[in-house]
Amino acid sequence: MSFRMGLIGCGGMGRRHISGYLKLRMHYNDVELISVCDVHKDVADAAIKPIYESGLNKPKIYSNYSDLIASDNLDGVAIVTSTPMHHKIAIEAMNSGLHVITEKPMGLTMKACRLMEESVKSNNKILAVAENYRRDPINRLSKAILDEGILGDLYFTLDIGLVSSASAVMHSTVWRAKKNQAGGVVLDAGVHNADMLLYLMGPAETVYAETGVFESKRKLLSMNDVAPRLAGMYGHRREPGFDIGDEVIQDAVDTGFALIRFESGAIGQLVITDVSHGQNTSISNITGSNGTLFRSRSRSGEPIKIVLKNGEEISGDKILELIPDFSLDELTIKLWDGYNRIGSYDLDFLETDSRILAYEYLDWIRAIEKGIYPEVGVLEGKNALGLAYSIVESGISKTKVKISDVISGKINSYQKDIDISEGI
Ligand SMILES: NC(=O)c1ccc[n+]([C@@H]2O[C@H](COP(=O)([O-])OP(=O)(O)OC[C@H]3O[C@@H](n4cnc5c(N)ncnc54)[C@H](O)[C@@H]3O)[C@@H](O)[C@H]2O)c1
Structure with a gap:
């Protein structure tokens, strides 16, 4: 299967995703970054330079993510915008039939994550979270x-x-x-x-x-x-x-x-x-x-x-x-020079980073191709953000909180203002 993808958000992490894509292409030819999007076209243009300089096809540039989603007959999109956009873009993409990999945190708030989860279920799509550590x-x-x-x-x-x-x-x-x-x-x-x-x-x-x-x-x-x-x-x-x-x-x-x-x-x-x-x-x-x-x-x-x-x-x-x-x-063995057991390594940070990003893409695409759950999907994305938000929610309520109550929305004192201001 040949996998056609778009990337939305070409800032710092977007640029790092592009390095991950280049690393991925060294191991897997059946994926192509067809298009990229950033509200600043010049930012997108600068970010994709390493792609065409390395001889790969130059992705098309959009400044409106809805245009990217609606065009080009894509299979999936990577969301690498600042966090407030993750749920909006993910839901629109899945409603348009695309699979999604989104940067961490999965969504802006737990409510945003729950809406993303509903969209995964109703559209039967794979949503992976690009959690790297x-x-x-x-x-x-x-x-x-x-x-x-x-x-x-x-x-x-x-x-x-x-x-x-x-x-x-x-x-x-x-x-x-x-x-x-x-x-x-x-x-x-x-x-x-x-x-x-x-x-x-x-x-x-x-x-x-x-x-x-x-x-x-x-x-x-x-x-x-x-x-x-x-x-x-x-x-x-x-x-x-x-x-x-x-x-x-x-x-x-x-x-x-x-x-x-x-x-x-x-x-x-x-x-x-x-x-x-x-x-x-x-x-x-x-x-x-x-x-x-x-x-x-x-x-x-x-x-x-x-x-x-x-x-x-x-x-x-x-x-x-x-x-x-x-x-x-x-997959790790493939990306780490064939070693199946590693006790330490000495690599430039950006080399390590790109290998890990390539892994995230490969894991996501493999999940789509095989119809299986990705390593870090909705559940892991919600649980990690739920734990991080539990710290903030406990801090303002001055009480011990059940993480499940934060994930379900029962406890949301810090997040409710965000949900209101962002229309979630
Ligand atoms: N996994 C990691 O280690 C890691 C590291 C850094 C950032 N991140 C995550 O990656 C995401 C991006 O972070 P960053 O540091 O690259 O931020 P950034 O501000 O450098 O980049 C975000 C880019 O998204 C673009 N953008 C914003 N809204 C958009 C929209 N509606 N349509 C198109 N483009 C839009 C901005 O113009 C900007 O270029 C965040 O969610 C962040 O948490 C993850």
């Missing part, structure tokens, strides 16, 4: 270690991410400061932490959290200043109405300290903030009856480490010896 081969290894019971019964996990943005807006994108655009590090980045915790620890039941907006006055700084390793991917995007150095008012939650209870009985502490000035701390570990697993930063390629109850330390390829039957899946 879990697809890192090192995270696959952590998951295998836990699945094999190497840590014994799981007791607790710490997931602490303290960074300082130096009062700048994250990724030099104004929307990331705004509550009604799913901004703020607790949601925008926290949804990755949430997905990883659910992936590794299993389903979660409740959250109690304290949250805050400590820094409402932010500055728009250049990507070279805020995230230099991604600057090359964001240089072409536009921020109409704002210049570098302008003040941006942030009303999205910038700090969350959460306690999570998992269905297994294990406890989790998730702390995430971008106002930790003078202190950059990252702790991700899981403790069980046999010892502790020290996770490495997703996409760093750094090895994980296990310290057993008797003090013995095991890391790098030695970890692989603990799980002799473990093998990466066929």
Whole structure:
């Protein structure tokens, strides 16, 4: 089958998706990016340059996503716009008979996600969420270690991410400061932490959290200043109405300290903030009856480490010896140079990123071709965002919340203003 797709949203992540598409084409010829769309045509034009420079067909450019959806006889679309558009575009695309892969978070609010879910069901389409962290081969290894019971019964996990943005807006994108655009590090980045915790620890039941907006006055700084390793991917995007150095008012939650209870009985502490000035701390570990697993930063390629109850330390390829039957899946092996077991890797970040994005596309297309559920679909998308929103909802209600009540909409104090203002 030949798969024809469109890509909507050609900003920073859109550019990264295009690198993923180029990587995918090295392994799979039966997919073609027919068209792209961005409200700024020049942004789309700049983003697709690497495609035609590499000799592949130049995609058609649209500035109105409805025109892209209605044209070109596509099979599916990738949604890589800022988060408020995900549900609108996904539902229109599925109503027009297209399959969808959308960037994380799946939707702007849980209500937006529920509407997307209804559309998946009524149109019988595949919706995949481009959640990337879990697809890192090192995270696959952590998951295998836990699945094999190497840590014994799981007791607790710490997931602490303290960074300082130096009062700048994250990724030099104004929307990331705004509550009604799913901004703020607790949601925008926290949804990755949430997905990883659910992936590794299993389903979660409740959250109690304290949250805050400590820094409402932010500055728009250049990507070279805020995230230099991604600057090359964001240089072409536009921020109409704002210049570098302008003040941006942030009303999205910038700090969350959460306690999570998992269905297994294990406890989790998730702390995430971008106002930790003078202190950059990252702790991700899981403790069980046999010892502790020290996770490495997703996409760093750094090895994980296990310290057993008797003090013995095991890391790098030695970890692989603990799980002799473990093998990466066929798609990962293909994209990671044929290796079926990886204890660490040393690659440029953008190379890693493009392999993972290629994986996401391949997983989505395989699900469509075989009529099977993708690895990260509606359920996983809703659960990850449900956990991230539970932190924010608990923070404002000052009570412990059931994650299922946040997912169903029974608890929605933070989100109801967003649903009203965005007409959801
Ligand atoms: N998985 C990851 O690691 C990761 C990393 C970064 C961003 N993201 C996600 O990707 C999405 C995009 O983030 P980004 O950093 O690229 O933001 P961005 O602002 O750089 O890019 C968004 C692009 O969408 C375009 N756009 C907005 N509304 C549109 C519309 N109605 N029609 C057509 N184009 C439209 C904008 O003009 C912009 O170019 C977000 O949902 C974000 O959460 C995921």
